Amino acid sequence: xxxxxxxxxxxxxxxxxxxxxxxxxxxxxxxxxxxxxxxxxxxxxxxxxxxxxxxxxxxxxxxxxxxxxxxxxxxxxxxxxxxxxxxxxxxxxxxxxxxxxxxxxxxxxxxxxxxxxxxxxxxxxxxxxxxxxxxxxxxxxxxxxxxxxxxxxxxxxxxxxxxxxxxxxxxxxxxxxxxxxxxxxxxxxxxxxxxxxxxxxxxxxxxxxxxxxxxxxxxxxxxxxxxxxxxxxxxxxxxxxxxxxxxxxxxxxxxxxxxxxxxxxxxxxxxxxxxxxxxxxxxxxxxxxxxxxxxxxxxxxxxxxxxxxxxxxxxxxxxxxxxxxxxxxxxxxxxxxxxxxxxxxxxxxxxxxxxxxxx
Numbered sequence: 001x002x003x004x005x006x007x008x009x010x011x012x013x014x015x016x017x018x019x020x021x022x023x024x025x026x027x028x029x030x031x032x033x034x035x036x037x038x039x040x041x042x043x044x045x046x047x048x049x050x051x052x053x054x055x056x057x058x059x060x061x062x063x064x065x066x067x068x069x070x071x072x073x074x075x076x077x078x079x080x081x082x083x084x085x086x087x088x089x090x091x092x093x094x095x096x097x098x099x100x101x102x103x104x105x106x107x108x109x110x111x112x113x114x115x116x117x118x119x120x121x122x123x124x125x126x127x128x129x130x131x132x133x134x135x136x137x138x139x140x141x142x143x144x145x146x147x148x149x150x151x152x153x154x155x156x157x158x159x160x161x162x163x164x165x166x167x168x169x170x171x172x173x174x175x176x177x178x179x180x181x182x183x184x185x186x187x188x189x190x191x192x193x194x195x196x197x198x199x200x201x202x203x204x205x206x207x208x209x210x211x212x213x214x215x216x217x218x219x220x221x222x223x224x225x226x227x228x229x230x231x232x233x234x235x236x237x238x239x240x241x242x243x244x245x246x247x248x249x250x251x252x253x254x255x256x257x258x259x260x261x262x263x264x265x266x267x268x269x270x271x272x273x274x275x276x277x278x279x280x281x282x283x284x285x286x287x288x289x290x291x292x293x294x295x296x297x298x299x300x301x302x303x304x305x306x307x308x309x310x311x312x313x314x315x316x317x318x319x320x321x322x323x324x325x326x327x328x329x330x331x332x333x334x335x336x337x338x339x340x341x342x343x344x345x346x347x348x349x350x351x352x353x354x355x356x357x358x359x
Contacts, residue, residue, distance in 0.1 A: 024343030049104035200282035221251030
């Protein structure tokens with residue numbers, strides 16, 4: 001399943017764009033500030049109902065415009081579906097096949113845009129929250145019910161922390177029990193997903209790195225030799241002192257090991273970049289196995305982050321798994337051998353105006 005037709009209106013410097021992308025590789029060429037990243041941002045908004053560049057929708061709207069609109073027709077096995085989103089500073093309207101949907105999560109049931117950009121390179125170096133988000137995104141696309149469980153956990157955690165902060169402990173055992181219930185479910189589903197991800201990572205990494213063994217270790221957020229019930233009991237005095245829950249699923253993390261050594265201690269800076277992309281590609285491959293939705297990969301200036309050999313490895317990998325890709329660049333020449341391939345389209349963007357090469 002892939003995007004067959006796209007319309008974008010009033011997103012940053014894109015006043016109005018309509019195009020038919022390739023189901024394979026789409027190369028978007030243009031100088032800096034031309035609107036290339038805004039095009040990727042539009043597709044991201046269509047699948048997530050939010051931007052990856054800002055939380056302030058006013059910054060995404062074209063100058064002096066009140067609304068932005070992104071529409072796409074999806075195509076799979078002769079069946080067409082349509083999704084659209086309209087956003088302004090007050091509200092968001094989502095339509096799927098002509099019907100208004102209230103939940104933004106419904107968009108992801110039809111379309112998932114997987115973004116890889118320069119900031120993505122710090123996944124293994126940033127704090128644990130970015131890695132939890134990475135894992136949770138993957139779990140959600142394997143098991144949609146996970147989102148509800150995670151929300152319930154976060155709500156219970158918020159209530160427990162409120163009691164700890166106010167030192168009102170009469171009902172704390174009730175909330176602690178609920179935290180254990182939802183926290184155990186969240187942790188188990190994360191652990192199951194990490195096992196799947198590790199298997200895919202090994203396959204991807206074999207193509208990128210050769211004979212090097214990669215492993216992902218899941219850290220639940222508490223001592224794995226104890227139950228969460230036991231940990232909350234033993235940490236009670238500290239939790240009361242600090243005014244928040246110091247252990248639980250909200251503290252979980254992953255670590256990647258290379259030949260039994262922490263990746264950061266083993267790999268070069270360039271290899272770390274390639275490893276992070278391998279993690280994203282492993283996740284993308286897992287998602288692409290779910291044929292009921294479109295999975296589009298958005299690569300923002302990937303060539304600027306990798307050496308030539310690594311860049312080609314990534315591009316050939318994406319080509320081989322047969323997934324729809326949108327990649328931006330300021331340098332058309334680095335895509336010469338890919339542009340010659342079937343199911344590749346080359347688009348030029350300048351001042352928010354887009355046209356396909358040859359048109």
